[in-house]
Amino acid sequence: MNISTVQIHTTKARLGITTTPSRLSIEQPQATVDIRQPKAEMNITTTPGRLTIDQTQAWADMDRKHIFQRIKEAASEGRQKALEGTGRRAAEGRELADIHKGGNAIAMQAARSNTRNYETGLAWVPSHGSVKINYEPGDVRIDAQARPVENHTRANKPIINYQPGSVKVQLKQYPSIDFQVVNKTV
Template identity: 25%
Template sequence: MQPMIQIRQSPALIGMESGLGEYSIRQPRADLTIATERSELDIQHENPRVTIDQSKAWAAYTGGSVIEMNNRIYSGVREIFLRGIANRVEQGNRVASIHQPGSMIADVYGTDTEAGVLPEFRGPASFDNVDIDVQVSPLQVSYREGKLDIQARVNPPEVSYQRGKLNIYMRQYPSIEIIPPALDAMI
């Protein structure tokens, strides 16, 4: 038999250990800016004006002002004067009728004891002597609509990545073993 050389070879083995990486995604809420402007309601009005004229009522109670009383008396004196003249004419006619029996002079002038009556110096009495006038001005209403302004700012997502671990190592180193033949056995 012939001697043989033995060669034994072991390959290199590389070991790898790896862990998964981690993603972290976070998105902050959107930023809102809200601005409002109030609406306005404006109402303008004037107070009602009430005018009460009770001069006719006072004229009926007291005669009114001196000028009004004098005017009524003055306008009534003419009528009283004309009535007085008519009364005197009638009395004169009765006195002139001496052909009738009786004492006409005594009848006419004996019964004439009535004093001269002044004309009515007061105004006429009526339920409608007080005038009330109410003036109401219309309301002036103005409305201004409010405003709403909304601004949104979207925040971008925040993405972070944590790498996983990677461990590379030699699990087995390569080796070559050469075994010579046994020489002793042949000798």
């Protein structure tokens, strides 16, 4: 027996996709830096300290005096001794004038002039507080004026390059259906 059968052949459609990727490039240029720091203005005024030491009295206590002071003291002492000597001689003259009243005036005058008083002691040690010290402290004035920072820094914009990608779709193979009638013997 002959039977007719239908044979169906199909061909699938094939798509072809071609892509071009997009490109993105970003460059960030460095910032333009412009910073200045002006110098601060500073004025410093000083008044120096003053130290005065007066040792005149200490040197005088140790008998190490200035020549002008020695001359002045010697002149004063000489005048005093001259006055004392004049007074002593006048008193001794009166004693001698009164010799007739009795007494031994010449022996007494000889004994007085033979006895001398000498002062002893440490003459080279100055007295307490004989060195005068005076100190006037100094002064420092500082006048500083800071200057602000001058900042003119600019940020640069980024450089952006973008190339869009693409997608192309094409039909590489068309679909098809093929029908065929085939006779078969059974």
